[in-house]
Amino acid sequence: MRWNDLKIGKKMMLGFGIIFFLLVVVSGWSFLGLGNLLREGIEVAGGNALRGELLQREVDHLNWAKKVAAYVYDDNVRELEVQLDHTKCGFGKWYYGEGRNEAEALLPLLREPLAELAEPHQKLHESAGKIKEALARKESPDGRQQAQRIYATDTQVNLATVQGLLDKMTGMAKDNILSEEQMIQTVKRTRLTIVSLAIMALLLGVSFAWFITRSIVRPIVTCVEAVHQIAAGNTEVQLDTTVRDETGMLQAGMAQMVTAIRAMTKDADQLSKAAQEGKLTVRADAAKHQGDFRKIIEGINSTISRLVMLLDNMPAPAMIIDTDFTIHYMNELGAKVGGKTPAQLLGTKCYDHFKTSDCRTDKCACGQAMRNGQEANGVTDAHPAVGVDLDISYAATPLRDEQGKVVGAAEWVCDQTEVKKAAR
Template sequence: MKFSNLKIGTRLTIGFFLVLALMAALTACGVNGMQNIQKRLNTIIDDNVHKMNLLQDMSESVHIVSHSMGTLVLMRNESEMVLEIKKVVDARSKYDAAILVLEKKPALEVERVLREKIKGAQADARVVNDQIIEFARGNKDEEASALLIKTAEPLNQAWQQALDQSIQLQKHANEADAVAATATYENSQLYMGALSGVALILGIVIAWVITRSISRPIISAMNVANTVALGDLTSHIEITTADESGQLLHALKDMNDNLVSIVTQVRHGTETIATASAEIATGNLDLSARTEEQASSLEQTASSMEELTSTVKHNFDNARQANKLALNASDAASRGGVVVAQVVETMGFINGSSRKISDIIGVIDGIAFQTNILALNAAVEAARAGEQGRGFAVVATEVRNLAQRSSAAAKDIRILIGSSVQKIDAGSLLVEEAGRTMKEIVISVQQVTSIMAEITAASEEQSAGIEQVNQAIAQMDQVTQQNAALVEEAAAAAASLREQAENLSKVVRVFKLDNTQHMMPMASQLNLNGMTKLTSVTSRGSDQVATDGVKSGSVPNQKNLLPVAVGGEWAQF
């Protein structure tokens, strides 16, 4: 399969995949180089430098021991000798700890040989150094000096040289690893630069190829669209790819071919439209006159129905108002009956309260009578007491006077309460009579209200029926007037249609066609049994009038008519 036949998305995917693959290779190369450099650095830091530090600690310990041996030989003070010997012990402990860590480290053959040499030198020197310490403690200065000069110093120097050789070996290893890391960095840089260049070149090539494969068909499509926009339908469209751009060119080719066919049919159809529109205009004028006569009759009928509707509505409004008044009277009578019942009930309460007050006054009168008797008894007792009971007699006299006055007041109140009770009883009888009268009024008003409701319902039904008849006549009148207007508009539209058909013919001539293609003979365009559908939209924008076809008797010379469209293409255009 050709690359240009692949879909645009597939081509873009392949291009991006190649570029991403090169980027992945570039990343892998960089990561591998960094890993190698990291490995070298780990070797230098964790292995070589650590070993060198351990060896330097060991060398320093050996130097301390050698210096202490010379110092011990010259010392005479026991306490100073003890301190110096402690330095030797500490240095040996530091040395032993360092060599234990060093032996755990991985080593090359050369390192193992040097380690054995260091161990041998350590063993020989440590034995001699121990003898020097013993001689120094025993104040054997000559033996200690002779042993130090002849034996200990050469052994310590050999021991120190072995350590120095190991340190130099680690330095050389560091230098070698650093050189290897630098070489790895340079190689990674070289590989990454080469891959970057290849990725850049390949990306440019892929972008150029994909852009060219997309832009060329699109430019061709733009040229075709521009020529069609200018009215030139003679473009020759060549399709060389099967991708989306090729499909676009194929669609443009189909569009151009369809436009050629449509324009050809429009040129032939405009003549048919002009002839048919003239016949339609004549028929519409005749229909318009008859429709106007019918509309005039309907207007007179509608006027009469409107007067009848107005009268019925007026009767209905009067009945409804009378019904409302009756309902209001019924409600007022009902409320009056309720108020009268409440008054009767209140009068009963007042009557009962008055009787209770009369009883209370009787009790007060009895108390005053008993108080009067007690005052008389007190006065008699005071008289018996003689001079000593005078004060008490005065008080008894005042109490008796008060009792008499209370008794007189109670009698007056009893008389008044009795009179009030009699009047309340008379008022209660009158209120009960008024309540019965209000009930009779309520019943009568409710009957009147029921009759008025029936009258109102009947008037409403009558008004609704007449309103429906009036609406039907109004709708008929409106439809008739609309039909008349539509017929007039159709006649005007038919005349305008003929003029527009001529203008359309002039407009279609703007298109440039290839005379050798898409030409349809006149005989093949004839459709003697076809139906022409003409639609005119009214000025109100809400109604449409359609005629199913032109009758054979109303169109002369029908054989010369051409169909509006073939295969529905006119409607699509």
């Protein structure tokens, strides 16, 4: 279905639907963007906490090792003040508690190094216990040497392993978990995307609104202009009747109205032209028209008929001819003097009816009126029928069309027979 075939209501619904869809797209993208930012914020917070935890445990184990070294090498240190249970130190509580599970959930890559960390971490704390036992045996002269050997072979080796794994996990967390700088860049990209989508949606919405409004308003403006032209008497208007919406229906209705007006105008012009040419028997077919248009044509027909009735009731012969002297109208009395009816005389020559001495001569008043373009008078005799001999005076008036061209003449006859007889 073409766009122009859609009803105005459907066009408006489609327009609002498109705008609503654009709003949904922008809102949905904004919601997803904010959701991503929230998840990334949680990830950044978790990553910072994890890195902080791992760094802190590195420092804790270094401090732990320093205390063990002081206990081994410093004669002034009499007590080993470190945690010997690997599950109860700060890292042990984190490792064997929820901290490890949360770290693995945040970064699954940590599972392997965390698993590797269990044994060296346990041995690290066990080495401190062995050192304490070695130094506690006072009867053994080589207790300190044994403690130093344990520190060098067990404690430092396992400490290096633990520190290496913690450092490795810190690097993995840094490389695989969003940093604050990365999150800021994500925020900027999300903001730019949302703003861009909003601007695009606004432009598209305005464009669709303009297009839909134009498709509705433009035909209405055309109709208004056509109405003004028709009101001014101009029926040569251009209307688009191919559109199927309400504006198209309106234009189609106006086109029908214009057609009816043109038909009425054509018939009125035909009657006017016929009257100018003296063809007073011409009538328009009022049945072709409807409503008031029909009344107008019937009124014009009636007006001409009344005029003809007045001419028919004149007490003197009257006729209308064209430039070829062909009779277009003859009143009742004019036909009666020759023993004929007006209908019988239509289309015949006037000189074949009245048969005056002036006929077909320069004395003919009708001929003079048509040649000179002004009224002419004459006195002559007429013989319209066998045994009918009349003395007449007559006058002729030229008939002109809309351009002023002479197209015929009207003649009025006065019977002077009785007057002439009385004078003789």
